[in-house]
Structures are given as C-alpha cells and as structure tokens.
Amino acid sequence: MAISSRKVKNRRNAEGVLTGKPGTVYDVYIKYMTNGERKTYGKRGFPTKAQAEKHEAEMKVKLEKPSYTPLLVMNGKQTVKEYMEDWVEKHGKANLRPSTLYGYRGYIKNHIVPYIGSVPINQVTGAMLDDLFSKLYAKGLSHSSVRYTQRILSVAMEHARKYRYIEYNPARDIITKFGKHGKTPDPYTVEQMQLFMANTYGTEWEMSVMLGGMYGLRRSEILGLRWRNVDFENKTFSVIEQLPFKVPPKTNIIKEFAPPKSHGRILPITDTTMQYFLRQFENQQKQKKLLKSAGQEYYDNDLVVSRPDGAPLNASRLSSNFGKVLVKFDMPHIRFHDLRHTAATNMYQLTGDFYSVGEILGHTLKGVGMTLGISSNLEAVTAQYVDVRLERKQTVLETYHNALHMEKSEQKKEKPIAKASRDMEL
Template structure:
C-alpha cells in the first residue's frame, strides 16, 4: 500500500507539540513511472489516515501530470458556510444586481447552510446535495426554489474548483431531476385586458394598468416614473429610472432612483392615453391641496404613481394586492409581471412586427406603431366610466 501506519512513542499534535504519548502516524510512499524510469516519493508522519490518503491522491496526480497545480491547502479546510458567505459577498456585490444578490444571500442562508453549512468544503459530495434537495422538497418548497438553490451551489462550487479549493464540482454530479413547477400563466388577451381596465377605471390601479398593461413597463419602472420625465406638451415620457429594490417599510421620501434594466427609452403619449396622464396629474394636485388644507404632511416625490400623501408605493404590496384584485374580479391568475408579457403578446398580434415590440419594450419608439397597437387595444371596448362599471377600491 502507498499509505502505511507506524507506531511512535511520542506522537505530536496538529500544532507540532509533543503529547508525550504513544500513537499511530501514517507514512506515504509512492512509486511512479517517468520517461527516465521508475522513481519513488515519500512523506512521513501524517496524524490521520485521511490526511495521508488525501496527500497520496494529490501527489500521485501531481507526479504523473507535471502541469498539475495542487489544491490551496488553507482554503480547502474551510467549511461550506465559510466559503459561501465569503464567495457571495465578493462575487455578488461585483457581478449581481441588488435583487439577485439579495436572492442569493436569502437562499444560501435559508435553504443551503442549515443542511450542509458545517460540512468541510473539500468533503462535500453529490450524495449530500441530493439528500439536501430531497429534504427541501419534503419541506414543501417548490421545484423552482430548490432548483435555484442548486443553481447557486453549482456556480459557487465551480468557482471553488477554479480556485483549486476542490478537485471537482459536486453540484454538477447530482442525480436529482428538476421538472417544471406548473405551467407559466398565459398572458391576457385583448378582451381580458379590456375587462381588467374597465374595472380599474377611477381606482388607484388605473394608471398602474395603463403603464404596465399598455406600455409594458416593469413594476419598479411604473412605481419609479416621475413627472420630471413626463412631457405632456410634447406628449412623450422617458423611462430612465426605476424604484430602488427593497425600499424599507415606512419610507416617505425617495432621494435617489435606480437605473433601469434595459436601455433608456422615450415613449409617446397617444391621444388614447393622454387623458389618463392628465387625470392622474389633476388627482395628485388635488390630493396635495387637501393635505395642506387639513394640516397633514404631503411627501412630494413627484411620482406619477404614489400613495395619496405622495409617498412611494411598496413594490411587494402592489404585487400581493394585484393577485387579490384578480381573485375579486374572478379573472384568471397572472403575475403582475405578466402584464408586460400581455402587452408584448397583444402588440405583436395587432402590429404583426416583432421588431416593433422590441422597440416598445426596450428602446426608443416611433409614434405610429404604438398608436396602432393602442387603437386596436381599445376597439369595441365597453363604456369605461366609473358610474356604469364596478370599480375595485382595494387600497395599495
């Protein structure tokens, strides 16, 4: 054998200090072949058999492959918890968006570390990960949540492999299979969007549905649109910023917005949507006047969509209340983001041009294609008046 035990009278501990006791140490001897013939390598005095076996495997590979780089010994002794916490801070802040970074940290803390956090990084195996995924499924987590945890581990452990902390990436060798967690909701048809808009006229949802369902703005782009970027005279508005991710509860004043995910874009305010903008501006001016007359504070963030006191809406509250509103209207369930998908799908059906859709959602757009889409969107619409149609008064 390449690893042999040996009895010593005075065994030393891991710090090299004599224990004055007899014990067993392990020696490594390797005989390997080179172009010049057979050679031998030896190292004595390993405290445990596992250390000797690890060294034997590493040196056998190194001696037979001259270009091999050994593992970083100090880093390879750390636990999975120590490695992931360091990796996500170094990698996340430099390469991930704030929302993705927060998602990585949350999944690592809640779905990974409780199961394999104390395992030494070098001893992590695919079997351990498969066992962890099964426990997450048994806990009732969805396929997408467990798969996201696997994805984070795969990326993180691949970095550890490249850093030479581990030999292989165990997350790549798992046998757990991930299927789709149900069908993605179908986007709303033109008729369904008409029905939704019909029931939102005169409510807090009116401007939100116009911006997301007709223009395809993302949720935080809707909540971060300011009147400074709306030009009613020239009938355009610019999507150049969005509400920051995770605004703390109770925030009244937004001092700085976040950049948008896609390119800055300028969109036209058509004859169909102009009344919505004008009505929203008049409503907010009236709310401001009433707040001043009643002695209440008004937080003038200059937002197109805001609370009655001018404070920003919470993004998560909008998402949750949107689902409640759909249930109240007995309409098919979709996510709030699916309003953007609905806008894209219906735009393509009414214009027949994929390029136009991309221009609307991502870049600067000319007036005529969007006018065509909105005219088609409002054809044969019911009479949208608050006095004749039921309205949803769900507070945001």
Template structure:
C-alpha cells in the same frame, strides 16, 4: 470516542488510512472529509481554521459580495440576494459550510415546496446553491459539492403562460378599476413597460399638457427595502422613449394623480413625514415601492380574480402580442416597447441588412405610435368607456 477509516488507492494498491480517538462525531466527520479529499487529490489544500468554522450564510454572503457585482447583472444579483435571504438562510444559514450535506439540501427543498413556493423558485434556489458551492469546492473550502448529489427531482418546467387576450385584458382592468392597481396594469398590459420602468416613472417625465410621458429611467435594482429617499435613478434597460398618452388612458393618469395628492394632504394633516421622490407609483408616505412585493401581490390579485396565472412581466408580452396582432406594425410595436434596432431587425428577418431597416423605419413619428396604441386601447377600453 469516534474513529476514522478511509480506504483509498495508491500506486495501484488498496490502502486504508486510520485515526482513532475523536471526541465528537463532528470532528471525526470533518477529518474524514479532509483526508478523503487529500488522499484522492494530491493537489488538495486543507481549508484554514477560519474557513472550517465558516457558516453557509457567512460564506454565501462573502461569495455574493465578491462574485455578484463583477459577474452578474444587477437584476440577477438582486434576485440572488433575495432568494438567499428568504429561501436559503432561514433553513441552512447556521450550518457550517464543510458540514453541509445533500440530505440537508433535499430537506430544505422539501420544506420550501411544502411552504407553497413554486417549483421554479425552488429550482432557482438550487441553482444558486449549486453555483456558490461549486466555487467553494474550487477554492478548496469543501472537498465536494453537495448540490451535485441531491435526490430531489425537479420536473420539467411548465411552459411560459400564454399572454392575455384582448378580452382577458378587458376582464383584468375591470377587476382593478378604481384601485391603486389600475394605472400599473395599464402601463404594463397596454404599453408593455417593464415593472422597473413603471416604479421608476416620475411625474417630471409625464406631460399631461402634451399627452406624453418619457421612459428614461428606472428604479435601481439594489435599492434597500427600507429606502425612503431616492438620490439617483438607473438608466433604462433598453432605449429611452417618449410615448403618447391616448385619450382612453388619460383618465387613469388623472385619477392616480388625484389619489397621490390626497395621500400628501393626509400625511400633512396627520403630521406624518412624506418623502416626495416625485414618483408616480409610491407608498402612501412617498417612499418607493418594492418590485418583489408588487410581483407577489399581482399573483394574489389574479388568484382572487380567478384569472389564469401569469407573471407581471407577462403583461409586457401581452401588450406586444396584442398590438402586433391588431396592427401588424412590428417595428412601431418594437419602438413602443423600447426594443433595439438590432432586435427589431432580427424579428423582421432583416438582421443581415440593418441598413434597410434603418432607411425604412427609423423615423417613427409620434403619430404612428399613437395610431398603434389607439387601436389597442380602443379594443380593450373602448366598450367599457362608452357604457
């Protein structure tokens, strides 16, 4: 048998609430938590029987369904769901919500770190727990937020990795030459495309006759992992743009096109289904690639090549930095990257006089983009192409 004794103050006097005879420790702890909240907060409303039996996974799934689409960007919601599925539910998903303790969270964070998850990813999981549990506290599902009382100490975040230099980009492209990675790295590191824009690029938007391609759509962030057919694309995050295919980059497009044709022929000969989504980057059966898998595999690629660690998104910063350092043409670089006029104006310290930016820079010709890209691509690819 278990007893509950709760000390509290009322009217300036110390009092004790007692109740005896609980058959299980679980029932005693649950009653103790409810009475502590009730006796220290007159506005407290006890959770319903359904809420008392709700697991962490049930609550967080309901929470992200209700809170996510209304309050989070699609990319953030997708990231939350991925972390919950892979890094939270396997450890505490079956725990009853009102029994979750700071010690359980500390133990989960320790296991994630021992598993090899980066500190930033462990801290991100804690951030998700903190927000979702705070909402549970406000709804009176729990009396306190256990994420506030953890003992785990997260060190200072390491600084953002430096973008790759021209020499490092040359080294990286030598590593991926002749593999399925080469065009992905070219578009990320030599054009500055976002990963969502790369895996959403379709052949209908690539014009090899005119040596241009359009960045006009991206793969939706909420695409399920087992999706085979894409019915609708999402708009790009920034401005739609048309970019030139430089002479040094054209062979990468041609090789990748031949690789995909070969995959289609193999699928047909072997009697396997091929899902033709018209995607430039697809799995061997034509279905869309997963951005999470590409990001993870990119990290492994760099480790095997013994190159400094950067995220795939840092290739975008690499392209921006190198193009600007080589040409000094901040505005054209911004247009290549799809930056907004306002953002470019701020970068040019003309944010209070955007009319001047408009008059001076808006008419950026394809020739100017080609000029800037040619200089950068020649610096990275020129020597390797000539040898």
C-alpha cells in the same frame, strides 16, 4: 507515491455521506518535482481504495504537467457555511443587483447552511446535493425555489473550482432533474385585458395596470417613474430609474432612486395612453391641493404612481393586493409581473415585431424569446431591425393600444365602471 489506510470513528460511504459508524478510509500522498523543487500533494478520506487509486492516477498525470496548479488545500477545508457566506459577500457585492444579493443571502441561510453547512467544501458530493434537494422538496419548498438553490450552489462551487479550492464542481454530478414544474399563469388576451382595463378605469389601480399591461413596465419601474421624466410636449416618457430595492417601512421621501434593470429607454405616449397620463397628473394635483388645504403634509416625490399623500407605494403590498383586485373583479389569476408578459405577448401577436417588442420592454432578446416561448433563430428574426427608432416603437404600441380600446364605448355600456377603490392604499 502511496496510498495509506487509517481507522476513523465516523466513516463516509461511497457517496460521501457520513454513516455514523467506524471504518477504514484511504489517504493519497504524492511526491513530485516542479521547477526543480520537491513537493508533496495529499488528499485524505477516500471511502474506498478504488476511489483513492483512481484519484492517485489522475493526479499523477496532472502533476506531471508544468501548467498544473495544486489545490489550495487549506481553503478547501472551509465548511460550506464559511465558504458560501464569504463568497456571497465578495461575489455578490461586485456582480449582483441588491435584490438578487438579498435573495442569495436568504437562500444560503435558510436552504443550504442548515443541511450541509458543516461539511468541508472539498468533501461535498453530487449525492449530498441530491439529498439536499430531496429534503427541500419534502419540506414543501416550490420547484422554482429548489431549482434556484441548485443554481446558487452551482455558481458558488464553480468559483471554488476556478480558485483551486476544490478539484471539481459537485453540482455537475447531481442526478436530480429540474424540468419545468408547475404552470406559469397564461397572460391575458386582448379581450381579457380590455375587461380588466374597464374594471380598473377611474380607480387608483388604473395607472399601474396601464403601465404594466400596456407598456410592459416592471413593478419597480412603475413605482419609480417620475413626472420629470414624462415629456408631454414630445409625447414620450423615459424609463431611466426605478424605486430602490427594500425601501424601509413608513418611508415618505425617496432621496435617491436606483437605475433600471435595463439601460433605460424612451417610450412614446400614444393618443390612447395620453388620457391616462393627463388624468393621473390632474388627480394628483387635486389631491395635493386638498391635503394642503386641510393642513396635511404632502410628500412631493414627483412620482407618477404614489399614495394619495405623495409617499411611495410599498412594492410587496402592491403585488399582494393585486390578487385581491383580481378576485373582486372575477378575473383569472395572474401575478402583477404577468401584466408585463401580457403586454409582450399581445404586442408580438399583433405585430410580429420581435425586436421592437424587446426594445419597448427593455429586455434582452433571449429574455423576450423565453417570455414568448419563441425558439427561432434570433438573428433571422431581428435582421431587419438593427436600430429600433422611436417611430417603430410608436407603431407597435399604437397597434396594441388601439386594439385594446377600439370597442371602449361598447364596453362601458355593457359593464358599469367600478367606483374608485382604496385597495391600493398601501
């Protein structure tokens, strides 16, 4: 066993950051026996002799254990760029949803590779990552984006550790604190939701706002809901598919829909919401007839929410135009996704039925708890609801929907309903 020193032109400091100055580094070489064979382990480039000696002592213990597997040195020499790009393709295609994979690729390309892409993965340190996060903040990146960058790095480096490319996960050694920064918009109260429903009543936003704010459907689930999955006779609809991720611009026909994020669910159509479904169906039939009479093509995707010609709505523009609608009606700012939070919060506050709300949303219990800010014992909260049946969902939804519409006639008298708007023509 030996530690040797050598001169380099660009020495790293104690934190592993290149200084641009010449200096001395230390290399560790260990000879050991395994299965009757002589082998050599080595690691180069320690900035101080103390670090080299510490590593030598740790490796001596590990190498004497029969179960120890030496690091795959060549793979550890990959740069962060090489490793991350290869990792996201192999890991992502097998384990991530298309939208998540798309996001990972973008974060790696824009927020990781430009800063530490050329560094070998076995030389990445916690200090380097803290410096990376500091630069991202200085660049103007939001707290949630920097936190997401850290999450991607942490997962990727943990996989490299398990593959034996590196000894430890440097993302565990960071000192950057990622507490909750910024305030998520408060969901609308029942009264605010009543006002918003009154304002969008009779407009092209009506159905989207109803499905998001009264049932808590996700944006992609709303845009991917088809009439074939609406059962008027049994007063239910099934959330079993959604609009595919990244529909190309000017797409008129959706040939294949994607499965929903959850495993799918059947939801009751209450007496309150039945009028919305029937009115939407009737309006679409009239649009279809008028377009054909005018010699225009109608793209029959069977969508419940669509453009006037039946083509799918653009999801991103839906979200961006949603903000304009709020400004128009002088409503507090929320994101379109916060309609889902609104439905979850109001249903829970009115019924206290945590588990049924989760089933209606197609959400994990942990996810619902985070949305509602509940930190109680989930087993105790949900013990009486082992199997949430359609009747229970009906009770929860009717309680909420009736609360929204109990003073509907008075609202119409106090505030005139807005005329049909074309804000939603995306």
